[in-house]
Amino acid sequence: MINAILTALGVFGLRPFKAKEFAEKLGYSQGYVKNLISKAVASGDVVSYVSADDKRVKIYRINPAMIKDAILRGGKEKEEVIESLGLKGKHSGSYVALLEGEVVDYDEDLYALSDRVFAVHPAEKIFVTNVGIPRKMITLEL
Amino acid sequence: MGDQGFHIQACWDFGQDERPPHPVIYVQISPIAKQSFKRIICKVDTGFNGVLSLSDEVVKDLGLKPYGTILATTATNMVEVPIYRVLLTQEELKIRMRHITALGTRRSLAGRMLLANNQWLLDFVSNKLCLLTP
Numbered sequence: 001m002i003n004a005i006l007t008a009l010g011v012f013g014l015r016p017f018k019a020k021e022f023a024e025k026l027g028y029s030q031g032y033v034k035n036l037i038s039k040a041v042a043s044g045d046v047v048s049y050v051s052a053d054d055k056r057v058k059i060y061r062i063n064p065a066m067i068k069d070a071i072l073r074g075g076k077e078k079e080e081v082i083e084s085l086g087l088k089g090k091h092s093g094s095y096v097a098l099l100e101g102e103v104v105d106y107d108e109d110l111y112a113l114s115d116r117v118f119a120v121h122p123a124e125k126i127f128v129t130n131v132g133i134p135r136k137m138i139t140l141e142l
Numbered sequence: 143m144g145d146q147g148f149h150i151q152a153c154w155d156f157g158q159d160e161r162p163p164h165p166v167i168y169v170q171i172s173p174i175a176k177q178s179f180k181r182i183i184c185k186v187d188t189g190f191n192g193v194l195s196l197s198d199e200v201v202k203d204l205g206l207k208p209y210g211t212i213l214a215t216t217a218t219n220m221v222e223v224p225i226y227r228v229l230l231t232q233e234e235l236k237i238r239m240r241h242i243t244a245l246g247t248r249r250s251l252a253g254r255m256l257l258a259n260n261q262w263l264l265d266f267v268s269n270k271l272c273l274l275t276p
Contacts, residue, residue, distance in 0.1 A: 074211045074222040095212065110212060110225070111193070111255070114243040118227060123174060128210035128225065138214040138223075140247065141189020 004028070005040050009062050009084040014101045016059045018051075064101040071098075071129045082131055093135040097121075097128050108136045148261060148274040152234040156269040157185060165264060165271035167252045170231040171196065172239070173204050179231075180204055182250050186271060189217070190253030195245040196226065204228075214245065223247060234273050235260065 004026065008017070011025050023033040037060055040046035045066040051057040070081040082088065087096060087103065097105045097117040104121065107113035110128070117126050156163035165186040171194075172179040182200055196206070201224075208224035215221075224246040229239045235256070261274040 072208055072211055072224070078211065078222075111243055114209075114225075114227065115241070118241060123209070123227060126209060128212070130212045133220075134213060138192050138212065138245065139189060140195070140214055140216045140245075140251065141187050 004033075004036050005045050005062070005066075006080050006084045008046075009067075009081070010086065012062065013085070014062055014064060016061045018057060018059060022060070062101070067098065067101045068127050071127060078129065082129070087131045092132040095128055095130050095134060097126055099125055108134070110134070110136070110138065148263075148276060150263065151273045151275045153265070153268075153270040153272040156271065157183060163269050167232070167256070167271065169194065169252070169256075171200065171204065171244070172229040172231070173206055174227055174229060174241070176205070178204060179229075184250045184252035186257070187251040187253060188257070190251050191255070192245060192253040193242050193255040194230065194253060195223075195247040195249075195251040196228070197248065197250045198246065200250055201226065201246055208246065212245075232256070 007026055008022055019030060019033050019037055022028070022037065023030045037046060041048050041060070045063055046060050047063045048058050048060050051059050067081050067085070070077040085101070091103070091106050094106045094108050095110045095113050096103050097113055099121055105113060105117050107116070114128060117128070154166055154168060157166040166183045167186055168181060168183055170179050170181050180200060180203055182196070184194060206226045206228065209227055210225050211222050212225055213220055214223050226244045226246060228242060228244050230242045231238050261276065263272040263274055265272060
């Protein structure tokens, strides 16, 4: 995953942004940003569409599926995405339920959280993970 | 009624697929959105504080998709494991099509949350795990 895209996730979250805003916020040249974004669009990490206000302007947005894929892959990528989403401070030690990349619920108990979120949200859109070391860790002897 | 004031409701023979033989329990697992199901044998792991874990083979056979990954701790290290939402049926425990979270592990395991609130007998004479009723 491109580091700058993770930074963009940290800055914009899942809100739409323009290439110019990306360049300004991150201190990159517009040419570099356009190249970066085109690669991210090609890989599916970022989705693009034409602005309703000005058809010459493209709007970009981090693809929520990228967040889910990174979490399912686990390891370093998962850690980076969780860090970029700013979950570490508030939710460290908990399990979080994400819907379209946004936290919809959290709990120290994985089972209680899962039961709650699956009762009210579409199963195919919810995903759950730990933030940091869970306070209520699942242990396996084997 | 036995001497200890309990009654044996059901027994499962110890698993023989590894040495020494180990206690197992049979459960039925179904994917949430499909009609299919699979009857599986879970090794009883009293060090597992969850409900159930499913082997890679079961996950593949049932076509389960993970809804996340979590960090779990084993006797030797911490591992990242996938989690699945499935329907659990275990007739002897009066569990029918209950929505549960199951972990993905090397082999299928039954944890303490499945065993909780019941009395069990480990019979090392007959190599059986038995569910007791008061």
